[in-house]
Amino acid sequence: METMMEVLDSFKGLKNSTIIDNVIKAWTIINNRGFERIGCSISGGSDSDIMLDIVHKCDKDKKVRYFWFDTGLEYQATKDHLEYLEQKYGINIERERAIKSIPLSCKEYGQPFISKEVSSRLETLQNKNFDFKDHDYEYMAKNYGITVAIWWCNKKPRFQINQNKYLKEFLMAYPPTFKISSKCCNYAKKNVADKMAKKHNFDLMIIGVRKAEGGIRASAYKSCFDSESNKGYAKYRPLFWYLNSDKEDYENNQKIIHSNCYRKYGFKRTGCACCPYGHVHQELFKELKVLEKYEPQLYKAVNNVFKDSYEYTKKYYEFRAEMEEKEKQQKGQLTFF
Numbered sequence: 001m002e003t004m005m006e007v008l009d010s011f012k013g014l015k016n017s018t019i020i021d022n023v024i025k026a027w028t029i030i031n032n033r034g035f036e037r038i039g040c041s042i043s044g045g046s047d048s049d050i051m052l053d054i055v056h057k058c059d060k061d062k063k064v065r066y067f068w069f070d071t072g073l074e075y076q077a078t079k080d081h082l083e084y085l086e087q088k089y090g091i092n093i094e095r096e097r098a099i100k101s102i103p104l105s106c107k108e109y110g111q112p113f114i115s116k117e118v119s120s121r122l123e124t125l126q127n128k129n130f131d132f133k134d135h136d137y138e139y140m141a142k143n144y145g146i147t148v149a150i151w152w153c154n155k156k157p158r159f160q161i162n163q164n165k166y167l168k169e170f171l172m173a174y175p176p177t178f179k180i181s182s183k184c185c186n187y188a189k190k191n192v193a194d195k196m197a198k199k200h201n202f203d204l205m206i207i208g209v210r211k212a213e214g215g216i217r218a219s220a221y222k223s224c225f226d227s228e229s230n231k232g233y234a235k236y237r238p239l240f241w242y243l244n245s246d247k248e249d250y251e252n253n254q255k256i257i258h259s260n261c262y263r264k265y266g267f268k269r270t271g272c273a274c275c276p277y278g279h280v281h282q283e284l285f286k287e288l289k290v291l292e293k294y295e296p297q298l299y300k301a302v303n304n305v306f307k308d309s310y311e312y313t314k315k316y317y318e319f320r321a322e323m324e325e326k327e328k329q330q331k332g333q334l335t336f337f
Contacts, residue, residue, distance in 0.1 A: 007057050016249045018241060026238050027058040029225065035204040035234070038064045039197060042085070042093050043208065044078035045270040046258050047239055049085070050250050051208040054238050056089050064206070066093045067196060071188035072101025073273045073302060076295055081259030096196055100187035102272055103305045110179030111309040112276050114164055114316075119182035119277075121151050121161075122171075132175040134168075166323045170316050178308035188272070194231060202233050209237045212244065265290045274302045276309045284313065 004027045011020065030038065040055050042048050055064055068082055082093050100108070110126075112119045125132075128144055140149035152168070154160040161168045197205055209221060224240035239247075250256065261267045267287060273295075274287050288310075292299040303310065 077260040098188040105184040110181030
């Protein structure tokens with residue numbers, strides 16, 4: 001589209017001010033801030049679908065290059081969806097291979113468990129032969145560093161081990177017997193993005209992060225746009241302020257079609273296939289059953305790569321359920337007396 005008004009006209013009937021303001025900002029950043037070499041990271045997920053629609057509508061000079069990171073554990077449904085997006089928008093989504101695939105990273109460094117923060121902290125502790133005892137803050141800080149000490153001893157509300165209920169108690173009762181690591185994301189996505197940005201000398205990178213997602217990735221940013229970064233390029237997050245309701249309004253108004261991961265498999269999110277990150281126990285194991293039905297070869301692969309983490313995750317949630325039941329009984333006894 002040649003003008004901002006033409007873009008806005010394509011949203012007839014939409015009364016969502018968040019979306020309208022967002023589209024105006026996207027047009028301004030892409031066209032009026034002097035950026036000439038723009039990269040946009042496409043995941044094939046629902047947030048990414050909306051982001052691509054916004055960016056493509058606002059990219060009047062067709063200067064945006066689109067990329068997808070092949071981590072080595074990707075749904076066929078996602079790969080098929082990329083082809084659909086290329087045909088729909090008349091674009092080329094360049095496939096970038098991982099520096100180290102997820103299977104290789106997990107074999108070399110360890111498997112992800114619960115979340116990136118949890119995995120990173122446990123990796124540090126394991127590398128220093130931690131005994132998983134309930135040591136005090138001073139001991140932890142001296143031997144394992146302040147960051148890990150704050151986490152293990154629950155010294156900071158948003159970044160503490162108690163963010164995952166009874167996780168500390170579980171780790172002390174059942175210390176991990178396999179290597180845990182957060183490095184798979186770095187070598188399959190983060191470092192690949194940095195390498196790609198440097199290779200093409202981008203002055204702006206567009207990524208699909210939403211504040212409402214929560215977690216470390218979303219909390220690392222305070223706004224939708226950073227004019228400067230230590231990477232040498234600006235960063236723009238078009239969907240940063242979108243709530244789930246805003247996504248729904250956009251999808252309905254613009255007739256956005258998501259991949260079969262959502263429409264056929266019934267997943268709530270996508271990414272690396274059945275990754276242990278970001279899933280509550282019930283959702284993760286539901287997804288595995290669905291994957292076995294629709295993509296049996298990939299099902300075998302993820303169970304091979306994440307076998308120890310899956311078993312440990314299941315054990316953790318069983319432990320948590322037992323502890324919650326004991327807590328419930330104790331409260332009931334106190335109420336009775």
